[in-house]
Amino acid sequence: MPDAVVTKKLRKTFGKVNAVMDLDLSVHEGEIYGLIGPNGSGKTTTVKILCGLLRPDGGEVQVLGNPAGSSSVRPLIGYMPQDLAIYPDLKVMQNLDFFGRLYGLGGEKLKARERALLRMVALEGREGSLVSTLSGGMKHRLSLACSMIHGPRLLFLDEPTVGVDPELRFSFWQYLKKLKEGGLTALITTHYMDEAGRCDRVGLIREGRLIAEGTPRELRESAGCESLEDAFLVFSKRDMK
């Protein structure tokens, strides 16, 4: 299976802080890849580099076979930042319309896409609602829909479930699975270990370095643990040594 994302010796520093250190990553097309690690481990920095929002200080980055951030890649990727990243003073449909038009969509094609997404994220009937009047869960689903408006091949989701209640987290993963069935590749960052179990493959990141990679089962077996959380602690201890 070809790789949707490949990084080699990826480095990024902020002043004296090494946010990402020699990170080698490969995300296969059609899989949900979880980049798992504690806060400050370099997950967001990595995603921002992959989306072309940060320039790496060293190493190589290929996204869908092209350099990250290049004009040929941007239309093919979707990005859901840590914040909701939607306009509270616009209506639901206006948000979708705006982000769709940034990708050159318009006319019937955009309308059809909007309808399909609204159905998928269960926001049908709320097209005309101001975002500021929506519940947290609705905003969250709209944010996901905005990332998907142009039908990306590869979706970057940066901590999409932070502060989200369990029910919504469950439905979020249902959506993601549905999207995967449609052929979407997704790289999702999270520090919730239980979510890692839902990913096809997982990369454990600590202090900007990949300390382990594999399917959730492989990682548990390799660490000799029942849970991924324990596995992460085992790999962290090994890394410290």
Add this chain to the structure above:
Amino acid sequence: MNRAVVIAVNILRQIRNDRRTVGMIVVTPVLVMVLFGYAFAGEPHDLKLAIANEDVGGASFQTIEGPVITLPLNLGRIMVGSIDSSTFAMTSTDSLESIRQIISDGQAWGGLYIPRNFTQHFVTRGFQIANQTTVMFEGILYHLNLTQLRGMPTDQAYMTTLIDNSNTQVGSLIARKMQEAVSSIIMLLPVNLSFSGVIHTDFIYGSNAKFVDFFAPGIMSFVITIITIMLTIVSIVRERTNGTMERILASPTRPHEVVLGYMIAFSLISVLQSCLLIGSAILLFNMTIQGNVVFAIGFVVLYAIGVQGLGTLLSTVARNEFQAIQLVPLVFVPFILLGGIFWPVEAMPTFIRPLSAAIPLTYAAEGLRSIMIRGWGPAEIWKDLVALSIFALVMILAGFAVTKKRARG
């Protein structure tokens, strides 16, 4: 009470840990006081005044005793010497028409024309009004030939002052200073003449100008400045803090498209604001607009584009909306005090004028005033147009640079 103290300490600690807020607390009052003190420190000075003094001097009269006596006076020279040299920077020219041209071109705020036979006619007129029968000349008392005196011409017994009243404060100051100077020659005569009896006043621009006419263009420019800067900073900072800017920059949208998008939006807002400001000034204050209203609005839009770019630049300094709002006084204070809105730039000390020249609002207010009161077009306000175009261009390029940097950290 203890809890109140705890809350107060907590607030002070937060402020102490936020260097920008500390800076604002310390810098703003000092900046306001310093600029206010200098900007409003005194009357205008170095106002350009064009003078054409053609007076040849001397006043000759036939006496009954026989000889023609010539009083060795040159009232034109006395008049020019009496003009307050600290208020005016005087330049000489040769005719009333050339003075008119100089003021029309905006090269001088006012002018004074003294005709060739001013001294002769002025003294004659004074003697006629006073029914003067004698005159002391070189220690001898002579009797004037009254028949001849009454037949002497006095059509050149008047000086003419020309005033550019587009700045009503400057206009009234020139009129006042001329009156003071005239009193120095009136006191040489044995009769009391009113000011209007000696000097004719003619307005080149703003003959019916009211203070609101002078004030409105400045206020328009200022409102555009504050609203545009505030909206730009808050909008960009909000886009950044809620993550939409990242989402935009991760899309195929290029940084220059973001900057242009902001520019288009705020240009449209500035058109609306200009229409509202001009409309309310006309309806509420009966303001007269001599120039082309569409050109005035276009000029405001050019300025708004630059100001919007400045807002984009300032937005990079602010981490959140609270800090963004704090930046506003930093622009507000120097712009309002040094931009020539309330008081002409000429009223500021010479050393502070370069600061005024560095503030785009100065050109916006002056240019708009010229369009609205003087009725000038692009050819006449080209300097203001060039200054604002450079400002807009530099700000747009800087806006590109900072947005690009943000897009590719």
